Each structure stands twice: as C-alpha cells, then as structure tokens.
Amino acid sequence: MDVQSQDVAPRPGPGSPTDRVVDVEQAEAALVEHYPRLVRLAYLVLPPALGRSRRVLAAHSLAQRALPRGRASAPVIPAQSAARDGDPGYAYVRLQVVRTALEAGLPLKRRAWPKRSQLPPLLPQVWGLRLFPRPGGADELALDQRLSALSGPARAVYVLRGLEKLPDGDVREVLTEAGVEHVDAALCEADTVPARYTLLDSPEFDPCSLQARPTDLMRRRRHTRAALAAAAALAVCGALVTLPGDGWGPDGAAAPVYAQNPAAEAALDPGRLVKASPAAWKTSGRTDFSVWPARGDLTGDSALLRRALAVWARPGETVRVSATPGTPTGGPSGPPQLLYAGDVDTGRVVILHDGLRIARYAEPRTGTAGAALDFARADGATGAEAAAVVLDRVDGNVRYLTAPWVTKAAERDLSKPGAGLMDLTLTDGITAPLASPATHTGACTTWNVLQLTDASGSSLLSDLGELLPAHLTAGRPTSPKEATGAEALSTWAPFACSLADVRGQGVRSVNTWGFARQLLPDASGSAAWVCTRAETWRGEGTRVLAQFHTPGGLFGAVTAKAGDVPACGRRDPHVLAGVLWKSQAGSWYLLAAGDRNTRFVRATGGVSGSAQGNLLAVPTTQGAQAGLEGTLEGGRSINGLR
Known part of the structure; x- marks a missing residue:
C-alpha cells in the first residue's frame, strides 16, 4: 500500500538491505535487558479504566508475550537511546508491546472472538494481593488524569515521544506498524496534553516497583463458597443483560460494562461515597470543598447515586458531556465526595468532588433521557473560590449551592454600583434563582453578580x-x-x-x-x-x-x-497601553498611560512624541499606526500591551 503522507518514509521492500530479521534469542536478549522500560511503556499505553492493579499485571503479561515464535521481520525504526540504537530486537519487542497494549483498549465485539490482549492475563497472577505502583505527587496525578482522557493511540504518541524520545516521523511509523488507522488524529490529540515528559519516569508509572495490599483477608476461608455464589450470580446477570429492555437498569444512561475490576467497582459504589460531617467546617482550618457536608433530599437515594457514578465512569452516547478547558473527563480514581443530591426545578441533580474536579450529573425527574454530565477543575480552590457551585440554570436564571459557612446571599448589578443589593433567600445553602449574565446576547446593559457574606466578610x-x-x-x-x-x-x-x-x-x-x-x-x-x-x-x-x-x-x-x-x-x-481618541473639538490624539512606576513614555511608528512620567498625549490623525515604549523605575523597558 502506498503511503500518501510526505512525512513518512516508504517501507523497504522484502529482501532490501534495510529489512532486518529478528530471531527469538535476539528478541529475548532485548526483552531481558530493557524489561522495566517495556513494562512501563505498556502500563502507560494500557487504558486507565482497567484500574492500577490490573494494568500492572496486564503490562507484565504483554511484555512477556512480545517474543516472536520464530524468525520475524523487524521494523526499520531504531531506538533513540544510545544503549538501544540500531537494535532490531528491541524495536521488534517494543512494537509488539505497543500493538497489544492498543488492542487491549479496544471494545469487545459481539460477533468476533476477543483478541488475546483483550482478555485478563493468565500469567503472571498474584492471588490474595493487589499490586500497584507507588503513589506520586500532584503533578503525576494531574498528568495521569490528562492521559486517561486521551484515546489509546494518542496515549501511545505521548509515551513514545516522552519515554522513547522518538520524533514524530518515527512515532508515525510505529503506530502505522501497530495497525493504527488515524495516526494524524492521534498526533493532534496528544498535542493537547502539556509535554511534561520527565514525569513519565516517576515511580507513579513504574509497574516494576510495587506496593502490595490484601484483597480479602477475613473472607478468604469462605473463598470456595463465595466463588460458587459469584458464578451463579454472574450466570443470572448474564441472562438479564441479554434480555430486551434496559439491561443494567440501575446504571441509567451509562454505557455498557465491558470489563470489571475491583478498584473501579469500589469507586462506583454509592455506599462508599465520602460524606463530610455536617459540623466539620466549623472546627477545620480549611475552607475548601473537602469540608462541605452532603446536602439535598436525595442523599440516601442509592439508585440515583449509582446512576450518577456510572455515567461519570462511562457516559453513554446520549449523555451531554461538557468540561471547562483543561479539565479531565475520566472516571474517579476512588470513591468521590458527595456534595449534593436532590430535586432541583424540573430535574434531579448530583454534585460530586474528587479532590481535583467538580462533577455535576443531572437527569429529568422521569427516566434518564437527556442526562447531562458537567466537569470543572477545582484543585486548590479555597475561600471565595470554593464558596459556590452552579446547581441549575433555567430560563436565563442560575441557582447556586453555597458553602456551609455562607450566611447571606444577595444579587447586585455590577454595572450600576449605586443600585444596591437584592437579598436572595438561602434554603439549606441553596440560593433563590438570580438572572445569569452567561446567556447574554446582543448589547450588554447589565451584569448581575452574586455577593456572598460569611464571618470574614x-x-x-x-x-x-x-x-x-x-x-x-x-x-x-x-x-x-x-x-x-x-x-x-x-x-x-x-x-x-x-x-x-x-x-x-x-x-x-x-x-x-x-x-x-x-x-x-x-x-x-x-x-x-x-x-x-x-x-x-x-x-x-x-x-x-x-x-x-x-x-x-x-x-x-x-x-x-x-x-x-x-x-x-x-x-x-506593570502595564502600558494607548488609544486613538477624538476630542469634542474634533481633534485626534494618541493617548497612552502606564502604571505609577512608569518614568518615561514614547510613541513610535506613525506617531512621534514622548513625555516624562506615566502619561502621554500627542496630536495625530485618524487611523494613525503607532507603537509604545516605556521605561520603568530602575531602567527596565516595557512595551505597549497588544
């Protein structure tokens, strides 16, 4: 097949001098020598939905299954590190790891046999223990959240760039060899994540340096009976799934479940939701979302909470999902905190917090058609930044859920400072609706804002x-x-x-x-x-x-x-800005101003003039093109804002 893109070199034909052959011994030597790197590569490319423990085992399994059965043709992409440069064995094994890791993220098809990489690994296995890498810091968590929102090919692009130091031309070749159809789209999608490649070497992403925790303990002696009961339950559930109708009804608008793992199930269990004590904010020194109590008349509705968590983890095709720029939309890594669950206007609303994000799930009071899921970043929010969350918007009005320390709420028109305040009723932390400027169209004449009062002001x-x-x-x-x-x-x-x-x-x-x-x-x-x-x-x-x-x-x-x-x-x-202004007498001027630390201002380009101090007024003509330069205290130069 001819390669259309000019950025990709054509593959050498069979028997060409550049077509190298790899045998089992050569591939095994490369696998043994670079095993930790290959396992890390597999771990990063595998879908995060598998859960950390299963990703660890799957990464080791994929790396160990990467050996050829006999002699095989190696790709022409060399490794970029000097220790692996020109090693066809390593290039071959790396390609197999990337290919199988991408296959593991593909959904199972009803009328096709699953590929081996899509099934849980037979080996290695560790019974009675959960294994996962050592936790990293906030930067690693943020990167993991960003990578979880990418598609499998885009994750592979990011990892090959950062971990393998491959240029984009070589990344294209690897993904093409691995069977990726839309390589250009994967490259563009990977560009949306900041290039913080040094974090990929963190212990957070090292599946060879692990922590162990037990899986059951007290229930282990009843393992046999529990396994038989689970098998029977699985058979019954399988029959229910195949029946017409809603199938997994409690999940509402969530997408079907293709795989199960204990960590993901724990995060989606409404019984494990974190609920802060109603008085926690009174004794805590923190003023953030972690001390918000759970409010609303449906905090005990397990079915609603289960639907909200399930849709968060895997929103169905009919769910309207939105997120503020830079906010990951993947599922929670552990049980989130419940902030609100209740009836609001014409629907039901659940608001959750996972330490990094606020997630809002909304559905109509009847059925789940038209469900919506919204995300916003909230990391580091404190004080006024953690004082309110939008609960609902209806007919141009907005209703807020406020922090428990808020004692008074009011509405004011920011464009009319003398208009005063209009008090808003607070009911269990929920404000009465106020006009929202977010939906303004046309000329702006007012801008309504929310004023909140607490003990500090x-x-x-x-x-x-x-x-x-x-x-x-x-x-x-x-x-x-x-x-x-x-x-x-x-x-x-x-x-x-x-x-x-x-x-x-x-x-x-x-x-x-x-x-x-x-x-x-x-x-x-x-x-x-x-x-x-x-x-x-x-x-x-x-x-x-x-x-x-x-x-x-x-x-x-x-x-x-x-x-x-x-x-x-x-x-x-510091700032310096200018404008062309026409006086009431009909004369045109270039006006410019800097802050109080500006000691000299000069006009350049189509207007000439200068002045000591931070202000400048120079006669000019309509449409004149001018630049601005200024000097601050101490002699530093500053240019006009543009």
Missing part, C-alpha cells in the same frame, strides 16, 4: 457559563482586594460587560485595576485607564485587557488584548 462571584463562578477582585495585582467596597465597585462598573470576553474559558478569578487617570486634551475632563486580568484554573490561557473610560460614557472601551502574558499580574504588575 463579603465577596463577589460572576457566572461565566461554567460550574464554578469566577471570583471578582479589584486593586493592584500584587495585593488585590474583594470587589465589594465602594471604590472597587466604582472601578468595576464601566467594565463589567468586558467579562463577556472570558465566558467559557475556565476562568478562576478576574481582577480589575485602575492603573492611571489622565486629564484629556481640549478640557474634556479626565479618563480612567483600567487593566483587567482573568486567571484560569489550568494556569495557561490567561486574558489581559487594557480598557479606557471617558466622562459621560456608560461603559469603557477595550484598547488592547493579550493572552498568556505576565503583564498586570502578580509576577509583573
């Missing part, structure tokens, strides 16, 4: 179309304050509608900072310069806006936008 939160509202602050980036004071509200008011620019971006917090005020030419009053910075839960994807507000205007104008820059942030609390 008040904070503002804005719905940006996601599970967790964004925390609004005001002030210099190195020391932002809550945006509930009169000065902060006045600063926010002309720029409230700029929040629409960051809807649906996984925003964690938004700070606005009035960094300068400028007297306008032609006695036109004074203008305010504001910098607004939106931080995301994933770290990357920050948005910075420079905005300008003149007297008499209802809302400010955005003069510059930038993404993933340090300007106007904690690490670099």
